[in-house]
Structure formats: structure tokens, C-alpha cells
Amino acid sequence: PTTHRTMDDGVSTAVDYPKYAEDLEKVVQFITQFQDAYDLDKSAAYKYKEALQAIANRESKVFRVELDDLAQFDDQLTERAEENAQRYVRLFESAADDLLDSIEPTVDVSGMDDVLDVLHRQRVAQVQQSADPDDDATQADMAKMFPAALIRRFEVRLIPPTADPNGGKGLKTVPLREVKAQHIGGLVRVGGIVTRISDVKPLIEVATYTCDTCGFEIYQEVGFKQQFTPIAECPSAHCVENRMKGKLFMQTRGSKFVKYQELKLQELPDQVPVGHIPRSLTVTCRGELTRCVTPGERVTICGIFLPKRYTGFRAIRAGLIADTYLEASDVFKHKESYSEMEADDEMNAAIDEAAARPDVYTHLAKSIAPEIYGHEDVKKALLLMLVGGSTRTLSDGMRIRGDINICLMGDPGVAKSQLLKYVSTVSPRGVYTTGKGSSGVGLTAAVTKDPVTGDMALEGGALVLADRGICCIDEFDKMDDYDRTAIHEVMEQQTVSIAKAGITTTLNARCAVLAAANPLYGRYNRKRSMAENINLPNSLLSRFDLLFLILDIQDMDSDTALARHITFVHKHMRNPELGFEPFTPELMKHYIAEARQFEPFVPKELASYVVEAYVELRQKDNQGEQDQSAMTARALLSILRLSQALARLRFTDEVAVQDVEEAIRMTHMSKASLQDMDGGAGPGVASGGGGDYQSRIFGIMRDAAVSASSTSLDFKSIEAAVLKKGFPLDAFHTTLEEYQELNVIMVDTSRTRIDFVG
Secondary structure (H helix, E strand, C coil), rough: CEEEEHHHCCCCCEEECCCCHHHHHHHHHHHHHCCCCCCCCCCCCCCCHHHHHHCCCCCCCEEEEEEHHHHHHHHHHHHHHHHCHHHHHHHHHHHHHHHCCCCCCCCCHHCCCCHHHHHHHHHHHHHHCCCCCHHHHHHHHHHCCCCHHHCCCCCEECCCCCEECCCCCCCEEECCHCCHHHCCEEEEEEEEEEEEECCCCEEEEEEEEEECCCCCCEECCCCCCCCCCCEEEEHHHHHHCCCCEEEEEECHHHHHHEEEEEEECCCHHHCCCCCCCCEEEEEEEEEHHHHCCCCCCCCEEEEEEEEEEEHHHHHHHHHHCEEEEEEEEEEEEEECCCCHCCCHHHHHHHHHHHHCCCHHHHHHHHHCCCCCCCCHHHHHHHHHHHHHCCCCCCCCCCCCCCCCCEEEECCCCCHHHHHHHHHHHHHCCCEEEEEECCCCHHCCCEEECCCCCCEEEEECCCHHHCCEEEEEEECHHCCCCCHHHHHHHHHHHHEEEEEEEEEEEEECCCEEEEEEEECCCCCCCCCCCHHHHCCCCHHHCCCCCCCEECCCCCHHHHHHHHHHHHHHHHHHHHCCCCCCCCCCCCHHHHHHHHHCCCCEEHHHHHHHHHHHHHHHHHHHHHCCCCCHCCHHHHHHHHHHHHHHHHHHHCCCEEECCHHHHHHHHHHHHHHHHHHHCCCCCCCCCCCCCCCHHHHHHHHHHHHHHHHHHCCCCHHHHHHHHHHHCCHHHHHHHHHHHHHHCCEEEEEEECEEEEEEEE
8 A cells, every 4th residue: 555645845655665575476476486597406495385394294394484585576565575674574474375275295194293282173072062063154254263373384594695696695694783773574684692591481472261160262462572572351151141251261271382582692793893892682482492502602694673662670770771682583603512513525535635645744733723823742742632522421320531631831922822713713602811810709600690680590600611622721820729719520520519699500611721831930940940931730730631841941943944934924914834734724624623523442352551650661761850840630531532533533432552652752742942051851761962853862772782692683673762751753753764874873774773872
């Protein structure tokens, strides 16, 4: 219909209101006739007819209407659906209801009856008994007697357009601050971080009443509303004619409820203007959209932006002010967990190609933050942390953790925070926090008052939000001792025990902890012992599988290379040529997801080797005075976890000898920079009279020759001994070449024996 309005200047203008009856006919045509113009093979010729058939067969509960498809059918209808989404959801529901009446199931659904079927059959039987069988009008009205929402088995979701086929942009993601008055009632797509979710509760959609006087059953459709006024008097013809005013009682069993959940969506940090705090928006999810996100996840949500009146005591305080919320129609998660990742054929081929490389372990490590210069062993440790060991659950229920905890302690300016930032973004559930800005309850869990129900509720902290992920804690040394003790339980038992405000419970915090800290005096003080420099309690340090001491040592060659790297980045605004092609982050994620499916075990023949290596390390450790890094029983578990992670990278279920040797080498290399700075060997590394590594490696060979009383040594056993002491394989081969040139030793061509000359 067209309505004429008279403006202030006397000019009459025509306003075209939507003709919903005509739009309903168009919607029916769209559902029955739509064929995707961009579907080349025409495999899904009638996309929406097939979707209705799946609903009729009880295989689906969701009827997704993509406005990209509707735009191919009718542009103007798409615009009206975007601007007045709630009304057009109703149109699509009624159109689908009418079409489903004529669609017969193609499979046997007789055994799929639920409560709705039983109640509907019972109601129809009651009406037929009370009605006159000869009255055709009564039979015709029987179909209209029950509201459509009561017997509807699906929910309609409008998905906003992603791209315009004519080359334009579709509905783009709007920052939370830009969602304003013009978006009321329309479809909007917003991005943010989920900070809090409520419990899933039943929300009434159709209320059913029974009259205690005449027995008549009345239905009240509530629909999208979150509050309604119950019917007080019976409206049946019997009660109205006799003026009985029958009292109505709500029948919970006969009413229809849907799943309902509320989310709190907070805007992304990069969208917050300078000097402002992040804004939040309440999002309501119904039906199949509930339980699809968890707190801490980054999501993009499409939905209908609507106003809402305050109720109860809040309405008195608010006055005329209304609140707004988003009725969700689609949720997209930006980060999938490793178990949810599905690789296509092209990605599987790339994973197989990478796994076939002999240097895949080194190449994967170099691909972690390739723009950061050096730190090869630190990157290898971070790779092993991302892969993780396998968690063991014993028969009595005891759990042995498989997550690897790492502490990076070093001088300022060695890119610790950059590595932490990279890991938190790559990990599917990575949470980044700083020590000074985190309290004990901020890391574990806080007791808050639920704004919806008013009950006391637990809100998870950073460690709980990082469950099955990685929690990165920067400035670890700046934390208060009281707050730092909250991490002890998480790092070993991987749970958070709470006993506050009448709530006694245990929360899961199955996360790996990556901490970065500075020494006590800002920089490592050479004149003081290692214990005085680290200044962290032994009970906490022993829970870290690897403690890296990264020192800023003055060296002409490394300083020149680092300075050239930094100046190149500033000059050309890109990274210099790395000399290799790093793996893409997407390939890294899928490779790690594939590796985490394996559960490696230590074979019996290798168990004795691990025991001997651990006992030898303990004996060597007792000779040193570095009590802060003393070898404990937890270190044996650390070696096993690192070995399992290395086996996972090779896509195997059995730990090999080279995995254990590399794990032992990693524990030594974590303190290598400290040993190099002292100019001698640390505990477990044989000294050879000089400060350089060639002299120390030669010292290992000389000690082995003296203990064996022989000038001929087995090549493999010496190589294993050198790797076990923490030296890289390249250093061993370089040492052999140098001492061969000096004519001190001889190595046969098959590389099986090493002989001392003279």
C-alpha cells in the first residue's frame, strides 16, 4: 500500500511500505526455484528444497538462508530483509511451514517420535472426539487451531551477504563502537572476544494453558520476546457464553521451550581508541547456536540488533532508558582447536611433503617467528611446547601431565616478549598476560555476581581460559609472591581449586605455561651466583621443564649480524632473505594438529638407557653449586615429555634413542649461554683446558680414551656422549675436522672409528 503524507511546506509525498503478502509469494518462489548461478557442476540444483527435505527427514534442525543467494534472485527483497530482519525471518518460517506440509519424508521417521509428536497426536485426538464429525468447518479449523511455532521442528537463520556478485563488498564486520541507531532491527556483523557465557536455560516459545472450568487448551505465542504477560481469563466460547471467567493454569509439559544462552562480547584490543576502555555487547543465542563458543575465543557474530526494555528493579532506576542486544543468527570462530581442524587434500599433500624432509624438526623451529634473529634452540623448545607430550591417565585416576612448561629468563632486548606474542597468536587457545597487571584471582578464577540471575558465579581467569592451550605470562619476575603461588598447582596438577563465598570446586586448567622474566638486577650480574640472579623459588623453577638463560654477551660477529638484520628491516620494511623458505603459519597449525594425534610410548629396551642418563646427570649435577637449577625427579619426566614431543614430530608412536638424546641436549642447551659466559663448562660438561667448545669436545674424547685405556674409540658412542653433554652435532663434526688438520686424530672414511695419532 501507498500512503500519502503532507509535509510542513504543503507538498504531498508518497511512502512505499513493503507488501508482505507479495514478499511471501516471492519467498516461496525463491525456496522452490532457486538454482545457484555460480554452481558450475549443478550438483546442488535446488539448494533450499533439499534443505527442507532434510528437515522433513528429521536430519536437520536449521534452515539457513544465505542472502547472497537471495540477492541473485531479487536485490530489493534482499535489502528489505537486511533492514527488517526479524519480520522476514517470520516470512521465511511461514513459507517453509506451508511447503513442508506438501513434502513427504524420503526415509522412515516412524521410530523418531519425540514428545512433540506424542502431544500433537493426543491433542488432535481430543479435538476430534469433542468435535462434530459431520461439521466440515470444524475439520478445516483443526489445522489452524495449533500455532505454527508449536509444531515447528526447525529454526530459520538469515546469513548476511559476504560479497556482492557485481563486484562490490557485502556486509562487512562492524566494530562494536560503530553499531548505532541505524542498525536497529537490521542484520549486522560484529567481531570481538567472548568474555563470559551464561548457562544454557530453557526459554519459553509457546505457552500452553488449561482452563479448570471447561478444560479448553489455549496457546500463547511468545516468539522473540524475553518477557510476556500471561493470559488471565479463558477465551473459549463455553466460558464466554456462560460468563464463567474460567481460571487458566500454565501447563509446563505442554508448552514449547527452546535452548537459550547469553554471551558477553568485548571489542578487540586493536579497535579500542586511545584513552578508552573496551565496550561490551550482550549476545543472545537460541537453539542449535548454544554451546558453540567458550570464553576467551575470538569470534565474528552475525545477528539482528534489537532494543530491550529493562525489567524489575533495574527498570525503576533506568527510567526511559533501554538496553540493546544482538540476536545471533550465525557464529564464526577464528581459531579452531587442533581436534577441530580439517585439512583438505592440498594441505595433506603439503604435510606429507614436509614430514618427508630429513630436517623437518629444524625447519619447523626456524619457521617460528622467522623475523626474530637467532635463538634456534629457544625456537625448538617453543615448537616442542606447541606439540606437547602425551598426557598419561593411570588406572587409579592419577594424571601425569603432558604439557611442557618453559621459562625464558634473560637480559633486556633479547626478544622474549616478541616470542611470547607470537606463540599466543599461533596457539588455538593462547592467552597473553603480564605479571604486574595480573592478580592471583585474575590468573585462576574470581567469584562474581551473575547480572542475570543474581547468583554467585565463578569467572575463569587467564589460566582457565587457556585450557588445552598456552598461557603466556610476561614480566614473571615482577609478580607478587602471593599471586605467583596461584600458579604452582596449575603447573603440575593442572587444576585450579577454589574455596570462596560458599563455592568449593575444582576447575580444569590443562595449559602449558610460557613465562618470561628478567634477572634480579635487570641484567645478569656476573659477580653473583646463579641462585642470586634468578631469585625465583626452587619449588616453582622445578616445575618448568626448560629454563632458558638468554644472556646478551658482547661478541663482534653476532653483534654485527644482529645490527645488519635490524637496520635492513628498518630500511626496506621487510625481513632480509632468510636463506630458506619458512613454512606458512597455516601449514604449521595443521602439521602440529596431525602430530598431536599420536601417543608415543617409551619401549622397554630404551627405558634402561633413560634411567642411566638420568642417574649420570644427577651425579654430575651434585658436583656443581647451582642449586637453583638442581636436577630433580621432575627433570626425568621433562626428558620423557620432550622425547614424546620429538617422536610426535616424526609421526610415530614409539620414542627412539635420538629423541632422548635431543631431549637431554635441550636441557643442557637451556643453560649454554651461562656456561659460555663463564668461559668454562657447567655441570655435566667435561672441561678440556680451554673456554671454547672445540676444546671441551676434545676433552670428552680424551677422557673417554683414558677411561678405556685405548687410543681407538667408537665413533657412534663418542657422538652420543658429546650430544648428551649438550653440544650440537655441527660442533662435533667441526671439532673433528679441525683436529684432523692438526694431525692429532684420524677418522676412517666409513666414520666408525676415531684414532689418536702418536
